[in-house]
Amino acid sequence: MNKISPQIKFLIEHAAITTKLHKQIDICLSYQGISFTEFLIMHHLYGSPQHMMRRTDLADSIGITASGVTRLLAPMEKNRIVDKERNPRDARQSLVKLTQTGQQLYRDSMVGFADFSKNKLKSWTVKEIETVAQLFQEI
Amino acid sequence: MNKISPQIKFLIEHAAITTKLHKQIDICLSYQGISFTEFLIMHHLYGSPQHMMRRTDLADSIGITASGVTRLLAPMEKNRIVDKERNPRDARQSLVKLTQTGQQLYRDSMVGFADFSKNKLKSWTVKEIETVAQLFQEI
């Protein structure tokens, strides 16, 4: 059998590790009743001006499609975690805004997530994290 | 707003990058009519003695559940990419074996995947790849 390059090996191993990692994150966040994807949505909204973003930008920042965003936000709107706002300049757009409830839920979830992150990456130095982050930016 | 630790930032950014990466891999492999998960299954079978593995080990090596393996393998058995074999020592187990057809399909898919991997990680040195791989092993 042909030699497997380091690049191939890495992508394959990385896929399995990442899948397992995301399952652990989901378990960690399930205590607050949310999924990792919902957490990511709240995170990006929380960090935006007026806690508000366009749906397509939100989709891009978490790596899913626009239709995925529509489906994800439907229950979050019902639970008043996010609100729909119109853009007066462009009637095609509908902006998403994190409500007060959503902001509090985000802060609460962040406690567990911060703990998890710290623990999970405890064997990586901050310098290593930054180096790896930089490398991933380049791909 | 509270300070976001490097660990938190990394996990969030890494999630988005990984999601996009896996979609690109799926597109790359779709020319051979297979998904990344199917490729991973073939990869692990190909590298095993007699191209054969237990279903639970297969599940663990790619990071999905046993029931996920059952569902994934069903169409692959129908297409004669893998075969079901019994373990004479333990009637509970059913082993999965990569057929000749499956081996050829794997080698064919590997051409495109190798190209993709090389191109995708072209800005990483081999040393960097190995360092990052090592770090991911530790989490």
Added chain:
DNA sequence: GAGATATGCTTGAGTAGTCAAGGATAAGAC
């Protein structure tokens, strides 16, 4: 300012898994 084209979002239908329960077999305790 009318027509063509592009953008933003949602929808119906489909796919790739998950989980919890269950059936079959195996292994350990006595």
Added chain:
DNA sequence: GTCTTATCCTTGACTACTCAAGCATATCTC
């Protein structure tokens, strides 16, 4: 040998998306 417990796999019901199509609105060309 029988009872309990553990392991391996599959199944029904569900979730979290994807894609292609479509509607509404905006923008660009002339």
